[in-house]
Amino acid sequence: MPEKLNIIESTACPLPVENIDTDQIIPARFLKATKREGFGENLFRDWRYNADGSTREDFVLNHKKYSGKILVAGRNFGCGSSREHAAWAIYDYGFSVVVSSFFADIFRNNSLNNGLLPVQVSDSFLQILLTAIQAEPETEIRIDLEKQTISIGETGQSESFGISSFKKLCLMNGYDDIDFLVSLKDEIHVFEEKTGRC
Amino acid sequence: MSKTLFDKVWDAHIVKQVDDGPDVLYIDRHYIHEVTSPQAFAGLEKRGLTVLRPERIVATADHNVPTLDQHLPIRNELSRLQVETLITNCRKHGIGLYGLNHPYQGIVHVIGPELGFTLPGLTIVCGDSHTSTHGAFGCVAFGIGTSEVEMVLASQCIMQPKPKSMRISISNRLGKGVTAKDLVLYVISKLSAGGGTGHFIEFAGEAIRALSMEERMTICNMSIEMGARGGMIAPDETTFSYVKSREFAPKGAEFDSAVEAWKQLKSDEDALFGQEFTFDASDIAPMITYGTNPGMGIKISSAIPDEDEVLPNDRKGLGKALAYMNFERGKPIAGTSVNYVFVGSCTNGRIEDIREFAGFVKGKKKAANVTAWIVPGSKQVEKQAEEEGLLRILEDAGFALRQPGCSACLAMNDDIIPSGEYCVSTSNRNFEGRQGPGARTLLASPLTAAAAAVTGRITDPRTFL
Numbered sequence: 302m303p304e305k306l307n308i309i310e311s312t313a314c315p316l317p318v319e320n321i322d323t324d325q326i327i328p329a330r331f332l333k334a335t336k337r338e339g340f341g342e343n344l345f346r347d348w349r350y351n352a353d354g355s356t357r358e359d360f361v362l363n364h365k366k367y368s369g370k371i372l373v374a375g376r377n378f379g380c381g382s383s384r385e386h387a388a389w390a391i392y393d394y395g396f397s398v399v400v401s402s403f404f405a406d407i408f409r410n411n412s413l414n415n416g417l418l419p420v421q422v423s424d425s426f427l428q429i430l431l432t433a434i435q436a437e438p439e440t441e442i443r444i445d446l447e448k449q450t451i452s453i454g455e456t457g458q459s460e461s462f463g464i465s466s467f468k469k470l471c472l473m474n475g476y477d478d479i480d481f482l483v484s485l486k487d488e489i490h491v492f493e494e495k496t497g498r499c
Numbered sequence: 500m501s502k503t504l505f506d507k508v509w510d511a512h513i514v515k516q517v518d519d520g521p522d523v524l525y526i527d528r529h530y531i532h533e534v535t536s537p538q539a540f541a542g543l544e545k546r547g548l549t550v551l552r553p554e555r556i557v558a559t560a561d562h563n564v565p566t567l568d569q570h571l572p573i574r575n576e577l578s579r580l581q582v583e584t585l586i587t588n589c590r591k592h593g594i595g596l597y598g599l600n601h602p603y604q605g606i607v608h609v610i611g612p613e614l615g616f617t618l619p620g621l622t623i624v625c626g627d628s629h630t631s632t633h634g635a636f637g638c639v640a641f642g643i644g645t646s647e648v649e650m651v652l653a654s655q656c657i658m659q660p661k662p663k664s665m666r667i668s669i670s671n672r673l674g675k676g677v678t679a680k681d682l683v684l685y686v687i688s689k690l691s692a693g694g695g696t697g698h699f700i701e702f703a704g705e706a707i708r709a710l711s712m713e714e715r716m717t718i719c720n721m722s723i724e725m726g727a728r729g730g731m732i733a734p735d736e737t738t739f740s741y742v743k744s745r746e747f748a749p750k751g752a753e754f755d756s757a758v759e760a761w762k763q764l765k766s767d768e769d770a771l772f773g774q775e776f777t778f779d780a781s782d783i784a785p786m787i788t789y790g791t792n793p794g795m796g797i798k799i800s801s802a803i804p805d806e807d808e809v810l811p812n813d814r815k816g817l818g819k820a821l822a823y824m825n826f827e828r829g830k831p832i833a834g835t836s837v838n839y840v841f842v843g844s845c846t847n848g849r850i851e852d853i854r855e856f857a858g859f860v861k862g863k864k865k866a867a868n869v870t871a872w873i874v875p876g877s878k879q880v881e882k883q884a885e886e887e888g889l890l891r892i893l894e895d896a897g898f899a900l901r902q903p904g905c906s907a908c909l910a911m912n913d914d915i916i917p918s919g920e921y922c923v924s925t926s927n928r929n930f931e932g933r934q935g936p937g938a939r940t941l942l943a944s945p946l947t948a949a950a951a952a953v954t955g956r957i958t959d960p961r962t963f964l
C-alpha cells in the first residue's frame with residue numbers, strides 16, 4: 302500500500318533530457334526479480350555507472366549538490382516499455398514526485414498506482430523550474446496535491462497541474478484501484494451475466 | 500450517435516463509469532508472462548484475494564527464456580526463478596500455461612492470435628506494451644503495468660480513462676519491396692515517438708485493407724512506438740479467414756454467427772476522430788532508424804539528418820543520439836557496415852516474416868562478417884518454417900533458426916548485441932542499450948535485414964528485386 306501524499310516540499314534533481322524511455326530508467330537485464338523492492342539500485346543504470354561499475358561523474362544523480370524527493374525531467378518522460386519496474390525504481394531510489402511537461406500514458410498510470418506523483422507542467426514552467434534548480438540546487442520546490450499546485454520556493458512562481466479527482470483521492474488516502482474494483486464484485490458479475498460472458 | 504470502431508468496442512465493455520474518474524472496463528482476455536506477473540500474484544496473495552476468472556488468462560514464458568537448448572534447465576538463476584514462479588502461480592490458480600517446451604509456447608503476442616485466443620471485438624490486456632498488436636483484429640488491446648495485472652487478476656476489470664481517438668489513413672498501395680514495417684516506421688517518423696500519446700489509433704485506407712493479418716499486426720504492434728495506447732484495424736474477410744480454424748476460435752455455426760457480429764465492428768461513416776492524418780503509400784520506401792527512438796527513421800536512400808530536418812521533438816536530443824549511434828550528419832546511411840542482424844520479436848517474428856527473409860536469402864550466402872540471429876516468434880512458427888522447407892533454405896544460405904522467445908529484442912537472456920556494434924533489427928525499439936549496453940540498433944523490415952545479412956552493409960533490399 303503506498304504512503305499517503307499531500308504536501309511535498311523538497312529540493313530537486315534536474316534531468317533535462319527529452320524522451321527518457323523506461324529502458325533507460327531501468328534496463329531489461331535488471332528486471333529479473335520477482336519482488337518489487339530493490340530496483341532503486343539500478344535506476345538509470347547505464348547513465349549512472351560505467352560498464353566496470355564505477356560511477357559516472359557526469360550524471361546528475363552522482364552530483365553531490367543535487368538531492369531531494371523530486372525528479373524534474375524533459376518532455377515525454379517514461380515512454381517505451383510498460384515495465385512498472387521503472388516507477389518502482391524511481392520510488393525505491395527515494396523520489397516521490399516526477400515533474401515533466403509530458404508523460405507517456407502507461408508510465409503515468411504505473412506511477413499513480415505506486416504513490417509516485419507525476420506532475421505535468423507547461424514547457425515554459427518546466428524551463429523556469431530547471432533554470433532555478435540548476436542556478437541554485439538548494440531551491441525548495443513545493444507541491445500541494447490537494448490544491449494541485451507546484452511552486453518554486455524563493456520566487457514563489459507557481460503553476461497548477463491536472464489530476465483526475467479519483468486518482469487524487471486515492472493518493473491522498475493511500476489506497477488503490479484494487480480495493481475499489483474488488484468492492485464492485487456484484488456489478489462485475491451482473492455485467493458478465495448480462496453480456497453472456499459466464 | 501455515430502461511433503468509431505474504438506468507441507464501439509470500448510463502450511461495450513464498460514461495467515461502470517466513475518465520476519471524473521476512469522471507466523471500469525471488463526477484460527475479455529488477459530495474457531501474462533514471467534517478467535511482469537510475479538509481483539502481481541504476490542500482491543494478490545498478500546491481500547488474501549484469488550484470481551477471479553482463470554479461464555480468461557493465457558500464460559507463456561517468453562521474455563527471459565534462452566533461444567538455444569530450451570530442453571535444458573535455464574542456466575541463469577534469476578531467469579530460471581522467474582519462469583518457475585510463473586509455473587507455480589499458474590498451477591496454483593488454475594491458469595492455462597504454454598510454457599517452455601510446450602508445442603504452443605512463444606512470444607505472447609504471437610501465440611495469442613495464432614491460437615485463436617485473440618478474436619475481433621475483445622478487450623485484451625497484458626503486462627507488456629506491445630499488447631497493441633492484437634488491435635489488428637479490431638480489439639481494444641493495450642499494455643498495462645504490474646499493479647494493473649494484479650487488478651485484472653482480482654476483478655477481471657481495469658480502471659482506465661477513455662483515450663482519445665485518432666485515424667491514420669494510408670491511400671494507394673505499397674510498392675514492391677516495401678513492407679508493413681516500412682509503412683509504420685514511416686508514419687512514426689512523421690508523427691514522432693510521442694505523437695500518438697493519449698490516443699487509440701485506427702489505421703484505415705486502401706494500403707491497410709490490402710495487408711495480410713501478419714502485416715496488420717506489425718502495424719498495430721508499433722502504434723505504441725508513437726506513444727499511442729493502442730492501434731486498431733476494422734476486421735474484414737482477411738481477418739475472418741485468418742481466425743477461422745484456429746485452435747481455440749469458435750467453430751461451425753458459432754463461428755458463422757460470430758462473423759455476423761464482427762462485421763459490425765467498423766467506424767460509422769460520419770464518426771468523428773480527435774485527430775486525423777492521411778499519408779500516401781506510394782511515398783513510402785524501405786525505412787531504417789538512425790537514432791535512439793523509433794521516430795528517428797529515414798528512407799535507406801537518405802542521409803543522416805541535420806537538426807533542421809528532424810521533428811521539433813527530436814531536435815534537442817539529436818546530438819546525443821548521433822553520438823551514441825556514431826553517425827555523422829549529412830552522410831549516407833546506406834553502405835554502413837553491419838556485423839549483427841536480428842530477425843524476430845512480436846513485430847516481425849511471424850511465419851510471413853521468416854518466409855520473407857528466407858525468400859530473399861534463397862540462393863545467396865550470409866556475409867562473412869555478419870552474425871545473424873533468426874528467432875521464430877513461437878513453436879508453431881518454428882514448426883511451420885521447417886514444414887515449408889524454409890529451414891533448409893536458411894541453412895543453405897548459412898543461417899540457423901534459433902528457438903522461440905523475445906531474444907535480442909530486449910536482451911534479457913544471453914542474446915546480447917556487443918557494445919558499439921550495429922544491429923539491423925526487425926524488432927520495435929532502438930533505445931540506448933535496448934539490445935545490450937552500448938548496442939546500436941537499426942530498426943528495419945525483414946527484407947532490409949535480409950539485405951544486410953547477405954551484404955554485410957545497410958542496403959536497400961529493392962536493389963536485389
Ligand code: SF4
Pocket residue numbers: 561562606607608627629844845846904905908909926927
Ligand atoms: S518481442 Fe520484444 S517487444 Fe515483443 S513482447 Fe517480447 S520483449 Fe516485448
